Structures are given as C-alpha cells and as structure tokens.
Amino acid sequence: xxxxxxxxxxxxxxxxxxxxxxxxxxxxxxxxxxxxxxxxxxxxxxxxxxxxxxxxxxxxxxxxxxxxxxxxxxxxxxxxxxxxxxxxxxxxxxxxxxxxxxxxxxxxxxxxxxxxxxxxxxxxxxxxxxxxxxxxxxxxxxxxxxxxxxxxxxxxxxxxxxxxxxxxxxxxxxxxxxxxxxxxxxxxxxxxxxxxxxxxxxxxxxxxxxxxxxxxxxxxxxxxxxxxxxxxxxxxxxxxxxxxxxxxxxxxxxxxxxxxxxxxxxxxxxxxxxxxxxxxxxxxxxxxxxxxxxxxxxxxxxxxxxxxxxxxxxxxxxxxxxxxxxxxxxxxxxxxxxxxxxxxxxxxxxxxxxxxxxxxxxxxxxxxxxxxxxxxxxxxxxxxxxxxxxxxxxxxxxxxxxxxxxxxxxxxxxxxxxxxxxxxxxxxxxxxxxxxxxxxxxxxxxxxxxxxxxxxxxxxxx
Numbered sequence: 001x002x003x004x005x006x007x008x009x010x011x012x013x014x015x016x017x018x019x020x021x022x023x024x025x026x027x028x029x030x031x032x033x034x035x036x037x038x039x040x041x042x043x044x045x046x047x048x049x050x051x052x053x054x055x056x057x058x059x060x061x062x063x064x065x066x067x068x069x070x071x072x073x074x075x076x077x078x079x080x081x082x083x084x085x086x087x088x089x090x091x092x093x094x095x096x097x098x099x100x101x102x103x104x105x106x107x108x109x110x111x112x113x114x115x116x117x118x119x120x121x122x123x124x125x126x127x128x129x130x131x132x133x134x135x136x137x138x139x140x141x142x143x144x145x146x147x148x149x150x151x152x153x154x155x156x157x158x159x160x161x162x163x164x165x166x167x168x169x170x171x172x173x174x175x176x177x178x179x180x181x182x183x184x185x186x187x188x189x190x191x192x193x194x195x196x197x198x199x200x201x202x203x204x205x206x207x208x209x210x211x212x213x214x215x216x217x218x219x220x221x222x223x224x225x226x227x228x229x230x231x232x233x234x235x236x237x238x239x240x241x242x243x244x245x246x247x248x249x250x251x252x253x254x255x256x257x258x259x260x261x262x263x264x265x266x267x268x269x270x271x272x273x274x275x276x277x278x279x280x281x282x283x284x285x286x287x288x289x290x291x292x293x294x295x296x297x298x299x300x301x302x303x304x305x306x307x308x309x310x311x312x313x314x315x316x317x318x319x320x321x322x323x324x325x326x327x328x329x330x331x332x333x334x335x336x337x338x339x340x341x342x343x344x345x346x347x348x349x350x351x352x353x354x355x356x357x358x359x360x361x362x363x364x365x366x367x368x369x370x371x372x373x374x375x376x377x378x379x380x381x382x383x384x385x386x387x388x389x390x391x392x393x394x395x396x397x398x399x400x401x402x403x404x405x406x407x408x409x410x411x412x413x414x415x416x417x418x419x420x421x422x423x424x425x426x427x428x429x430x431x432x433x434x435x436x437x438x439x440x441x442x443x444x445x446x447x448x449x450x451x452x453x454x455x456x457x458x459x460x461x462x
Contacts, residue, residue, distance in 0.1 A: 079371075123210070136251075173207050333436045
C-alpha cells in the first residue's frame with residue numbers, strides 16, 4: 001500500500017515531516033504521528049454567557065465537561081443504534097409518509113427526544129437553572145418543554161432536575177380559551193394536553209414564565225410545556241428549547257433588527273470540546289466574519305422547519321453530475337440526526353464520485369457499518385489523503401466538509417481506522433432532498449437570519 005502513495009503525498013512526506021493534518025487545494029492530508037495527537041479535555045475555550053451576555057457554551061451529552069451528570073456515561077452508541085435514532089427522528093419530523101431508512105437494529109426506547117447537545121439556562125423568578133437541549137425542528141410539539149414538579153422518577157425515585165413552579169413568582173398558567181392555548185377540546189382553568197415525549201405519554205400544562213439566558217439577557221412570559229412526569233432519556237437534560245419557526249418558539253421572541261440575527265450555533269465536533277449557542281447575536285458580517293448565505297424557502301413543505309435548497313455538491317473541486325431538477329425540494333439542518341441523508345438518486349452520484357477519488361489511492365474497501373455502505377480500512381497507512389466535499393445552496397452559500405464532517409470513524413478520533421462516508425440514502429415519498437446531520441455541521445457556525453430570510457455558514461468557528 002505504501003508503495004502506491006502518489007507523488008503529491010510523497011512530496012508532502014518529504015517537505016513536511018512534522019505535519020499532522022493539513023489542507024491542500026481540495027485535499028485533506030493526514031500523516032500518522034508517533035504520538036497520540038488527541039487533545040485532552042479543555043472545558044473553557046469560550047466565555048460562559050452568565051456574566052456578559054455572550055454565547056451560551058454548548059456541550060455534548062457524553063462530554064467530560066458536562067456538569068449535567070450525563071458526562072459520566074462515556075460509551076459511544078453503535079452505528080446501528082445511531083441509525084435507529086436517526087430513523088425515529090426523521091419519522092417524527094416528516095411522518096410515516098416522509099423519510100424512511102432501512103434499519104435492522106432494535107430501536108432504542110428513549111432516543112427520539114434525547115438531546116445530544118446541551119446548554120445551561122434559567123427558568124422562573126428567582127432563577128432555577130437547568131441543562132436543556134435545543135431544537136430547530138419543532139418535533140417537540142412546537143413548544144419549549146421543561147420537566148416540572150411534582151414528579152417522580154422510575155419506581156418513585158426523586159427527580160432533582162425538575163423545575164418547581166410553586167417557587168417562581170413570575171409563573172402564570174395559560175387558561176383554556178387563551179390565544180396561547182391551542183387545545184381545541186380544552187375545558188377548565190388550565191390549558192393541558194397529552195404529549196408523546198421520550199417514548200411515553202405525559203400530561204403537559206401550558207405556562208408562561210421568564211427564561212434567563214444570561215445575567216443580562218432574559219425573555220419574559222415565554223410559553224412552554226410543564227411536563228408532569230419524569231422521563232428517562234439517558235441524556236441528562238431537563239427539557240428542550242424550541243428554536244423552530246413556530247410562533248411561540250424562542251426564536252420568534254427575538255426582536256427583529258437589521259443589526260442582529262435570530263440565533264446561531266456552532267456544534268462541537270468532539271465529545272470533549274465546546275461549542276456555543278447565541279440568541280439575538282450581532283450579524284456576523286458586521287463583526288468581520290466571512291459568511292455565506294442560503295435563501296430560506298418561502299414555500300417549504302414543512303413551514304416550522306428552516307428549509308433551504310441544495311443545488312449541488314463538488315468533490316475536490318469537481319462538480320457533481322446530478323441533474324439540477326433532482327435537487328428541487330427542501331433541505332434542512334437537523335440537530336437530532338447524526339448522519340446526512342440524501343435522496344437515493346442524489347446519494348448514488350455522491351457515492352460513485354467519492355469512490356472514484358478513493359480508487360486512485362487504492363484504499364482498501366471495508367464492509368459496511370450499518371447503513372454506511374462506503375467504507376475503507378485505513379489502518380496500517382502512514383498517510384492519508386481525502387477530498388474536500390463542498391455542499392452548495394441556492395443563494396450562493398457553500399459548506400465545506402472537513403475529514404471529521406465527511407467521514408465516520410469506527411475508532412473515534414483515529415483517522416487510521418475503518419472510516420465510512422457519513423452519508424446515506426433515504427427513501428422519500430415527498431420532496432425532501434436532504435437532511436444535514438450534526439456530523440456534517442460540526443465546527444461550522446450556522447446562522448439563522450430569520451428577518452433576512454436566509455441561513456448562513458461560517459467555517460471552523462468552534
């Protein structure tokens with residue numbers, strides 16, 4: 001294998017013996033190091049939003065940096081488990097007539113609403129602080145959800161990570177008949193409905209209260225669901241913030257301004273790194289950031305989702321040969337889906353073009369991992385070259401995928417293991433072209449400029 005290294009890589013080996021990983025004109029080059037290049041946990045790369053109104057730190061649920069208690073579980077879900085979670089999530093977003101994924105594993109009971117990424121926020125007056133997930137997809141019934149007392153955990157165990165409404169001076173119950181109560185059969189003084197959340201039916205009551213993001217940023221009278229029964233999700237969170245296009249979401253409460261955007265986030269790519277979530281942040285181009293924007297679709301099939309239009313992709317600078325009409329339809333960026341799903345005909349073009357690139361370096365094919373069917377055994381190599389893949393969107397936006405966005409590695413953090421193209425085909429019965437998962441979004445700041453009708457991308461921001 002080593003004798004087949006192309007001349008470009010041979011030159012890089014001679015000229016840059018200390019090189020670990022670098023980017024060269026559409027190619028990502030990785031050289032094996034004699035030492036472990038994985039960085040130990042560093043839990044404070046950005047300021048906490050508590051003191052200055054800055055961004056909220058975003059942590060992965062398995063992170064050793066997470067104070068929620070979920071970080072104690074360092075086990076990595078299998079590929080099959082991840083596909084089961086993705087399939088359940090997409091079924092929730094698009095319904096039975098929407099996206100389906102071939103899956104042979106047993107669905108994990110708590111995964112549909114488990115949050116992979118957490119932030120710390122406060123509810124009520126005085127503030128009660130909790131770790132919650134966040135979602136742009138409004139799969140949580142179009143409202144922010146919060147575990148509330150009185151409640152009981154499994155077998156009557158206490159549920160300490162729950163909000164106590166009786167201790168908040170600013171809480172108000174939403175009555176039946178209120179514009180904020182969208183339960184048509186509601187009767188009585190409190191607007192209540194039953195939710196299927198975290199794989200179980202729960203009674204949920206509409207309330208309004210203050211949401212405190214930082215000491216200087218608070219949202220008064222935010223409507224959310226108070227969940228009356230504890231649910232075990234394995235993610236260590238107490239609820240989920242709704243950032244969808246729903247009229248009651250947190251995003252809808254951000255005052256529109258030409259100088260700001262509704263929100264943005266940057267997802268950490270590794271378990272022990274930290275990203276951020278900014279709500280009502282300054283427009284990035286005014287701060288000198290290089291951002292490209294995709295146009296939000298005005299006639300999206302799912303109006304609560306932030307849909308854009310994928311118009312093509314390129315591999316190492318070579319454009320795809322997919323007919324333009326194949327890309328017509330919705331593309332969404334999802335926070336609860338790991339892999340990226342394309343319509344089968346679009347995925348087939350990406351897969352064959354990627355395989356063509358890999359053949360020139362004679363990389364050894366490996367058996368599929370779950371539904372990841374384009375895999376290579378990269379162990380034993382001294383160097384690795386992978387192509388840059390760029391997604392292109394209507395409006396002029398581009399999204400460049402680095403190695404850890406493009407590939408799923410069986411051994412986390414080790415590029416010289418079995419690696420698979422982190423894309424899969426999704427059978428659809430409606431015009432959804434693509435769902436961009438969290439692996440592809442890692443380290444890119446995704447900017448939601450709702451007033452301007454666009455979604456932006458800033459590479460390598462966390």
